Amino acid sequence: MSSPGGQRVRVPRADDFGSRLRSAALAVRVGRLLGVCFALAFVTGVISHYAQLDRPPLPIPTSPAWGYRVNQALHVLSGTAAVPLLLVKLWTVYPLLFTRGPRPGLVPSRALVRVVLERGSIAVLVGSALFQLSTGLANVTQWYPWSFSFRGSHYAMAWIAIGSLLVHIGVKLPLIRSVLSRDLDDTGADRPTAVAPGLLTRRGLLRTTWLTAATAAVVSAGGTLSVLDRFAVLSARRSGGPDGLPINRSAEEADVVEAASAGDWTCQIWYGDRSVDLRRAELEQMTQHTVTLPIACVEGWSASATWTGVRVRDLVALTDAPANAEVAVTSLQRRGGARASVLPPNVTADDRTLLALRLNGAVLSLDHGYPARVIAPNRPGVLQTKWVQRLEVVR
Amino acid sequence: MRGLLVGIGVAVAGYGGWLLVSTQDAAAVRATVLWAVVAVIVHDLVLAPLVIGLGWVVRELVRRTGVGGRVAAALVAALVVLGSVTLVAVPVLGGFGADPRDPTLLPRDYGAGWWLVAGFSVLAGTALAFTGLLSEERPGRSDRGPGAPRRRRPHGS
Numbered sequence: 364m365s366s367p368g369g370q371r372v373r374v375p376r377a378d379d380f381g382s383r384l385r386s387a388a389l390a391v392r393v394g395r396l397l398g399v400c401f402a403l404a405f406v407t408g409v410i411s412h413y414a415q416l417d418r419p420p421l422p423i424p425t426s427p428a429w430g431y432r433v434n435q436a437l438h439v440l441s442g443t444a445a446v447p448l449l450l451v452k453l454w455t456v457y458p459l460l461f462t463r464g465p466r467p468g469l470v471p472s473r474a475l476v477r478v479v480l481e482r483g484s485i486a487v488l489v490g491s492a493l494f495q496l497s498t499g500l501a502n503v504t505q506w507y508p509w510s511f512s513f514r515g516s517h518y519a520m521a522w523i524a525i526g527s528l529l530v531h532i533g534v535k536l537p538l539i540r541s542v543l544s545r546d547l548d549d550t551g552a553d554r555p556t557a558v559a560p561g562l563l564t565r566r567g568l569l570r571t572t573w574l575t576a577a578t579a580a581v582v583s584a585g586g587t588l589s590v591l592d593r594f595a596v597l598s599a600r601r602s603g604g605p606d607g608l609p610i611n612r613s614a615e616e617a618d619v620v621e622a623a624s625a626g627d628w629t630c631q632i633w634y635g636d637r638s639v640d641l642r643r644a645e646l647e648q649m650t651q652h653t654v655t656l657p658i659a660c661v662e663g664w665s666a667s668a669t670w671t672g673v674r675v676r677d678l679v680a681l682t683d684a685p686a687n688a689e690v691a692v693t694s695l696q697r698r699g700g701a702r703a704s705v706l707p708p709n710v711t712a713d714d715r716t717l718l719a720l721r722l723n724g725a726v727l728s729l730d731h732g733y734p735a736r737v738i739a740p741n742r743p744g745v746l747q748t749k750w751v752q753r754l755e756v757v758r
Numbered sequence: 759m760r761g762l763l764v765g766i767g768v769a770v771a772g773y774g775g776w777l778l779v780s781t782q783d784a785a786a787v788r789a790t791v792l793w794a795v796v797a798v799i800v801h802d803l804v805l806a807p808l809v810i811g812l813g814w815v816v817r818e819l820v821r822r823t824g825v826g827g828r829v830a831a832a833l834v835a836a837l838v839v840l841g842s843v844t845l846v847a848v849p850v851l852g853g854f855g856a857d858p859r860d861p862t863l864l865p866r867d868y869g870a871g872w873w874l875v876a877g878f879s880v881l882a883g884t885a886l887a888f889t890g891l892l893s894e895e896r897p898g899r900s901d902r903g904p905g906a907p908r909r910r911r912p913h914g915s
Contacts, residue, residue, distance in 0.1 A: 511789045
């Protein structure tokens, strides 16, 4: 900015910003990768919402078992990488915030309407983009300093962000094409005053930006994948490690300690008017199966574990229900999310879908769902119901 | 093509707006919009001016100490990496959302983690700068020849 000393403070003008780094040539190139990150985060987010439907119109396959895990990893990695990209993008175009538009006359001119619409669409884009990234980052540490539903608002704003991004690309398409057809150091699309060399070259700033995006993704969101976990020094979770499998809601938080520790607990299996009650010892006497399956949370963390227990299809068979039944699972948990889920027919029928009694060889801990929990392949963690009280064949 | 993109974009964003107002009550919608508006204000009127101020300080520092272009470039790159990662890690560094009943949430030593990232930022910035990937000995050279778009080799000197 010019004339920092001596003069009266005034609102800056676009011409005050002299760095040749604040250029469309950089904005377009950073924006291109930012757009890819937003598209990835959007698609994986929509898939995650779909996966949480009780009765999706098209069933989600149970294989590959790691599908949802990779989906969530892509979601948090692309969202986290988008933060530095968005910051650099906004830095390169910041002077445009101070561009003077046409003077409003008595009758609004076409040019004025155009400027108002364009700026309005950018305001919506920037607002929704900052909303998505800030709320997403807070959600990872289960920090909710707001009064709206994270899930509802993050989902609705995702559509607003991606829609206004499409509008923005549409409006800027001629500029994007012309900038990308020329060299990074071409000044054709620059403001006339943006000529001062920076401390970095344009290529230098781009390289720094890519490095920053990659670093942010790995150190902050790397805890979502075991291969990145050791580098994820600022990640809110561990993908396994000495502390074992992460938990999203402890037994104490869910207020189930008493009910889950009760000696007279039984798992009730219902099919129409038929029902079977099984104590934990009786479940342990049934044929046990061991599977290695990841548990992947909607918040992005995931970890693989070895689960041992009874196949849900074997339990359902005790009531003479068909093996490919839809099964409603109810938890001992009385309030809060994740206290019920529905196993679609393809999940119930899968050999790997267990009512798990043991985790990594040891008896399930209270926090992991003792006396019994559901574990199934390729499902959001929120549907892997803990502290199971009842399995009911719905149809 | 442009009209198509704008048309689809308006429809998709409109669907998002409809989702917002149809799935949440009025107070939650207001809180959502307020969060977005405050986020824009915080960026445009707090964060961006802070970064401009920091940029001015760095340039003055470089001018007064007379350090070379590569040292300056290494400093800028390290600050960009560390500043951005610190911002991303605010919820983690602040321990917001931590719950003593769940030791698997925020299980790491994040102070040590931040210093590791700081060290990495300096090392990576220095490595990039001193292999000539961030700055040039003669800045602005490629702007001279009018109408000569060519791909420069960044470390040709």
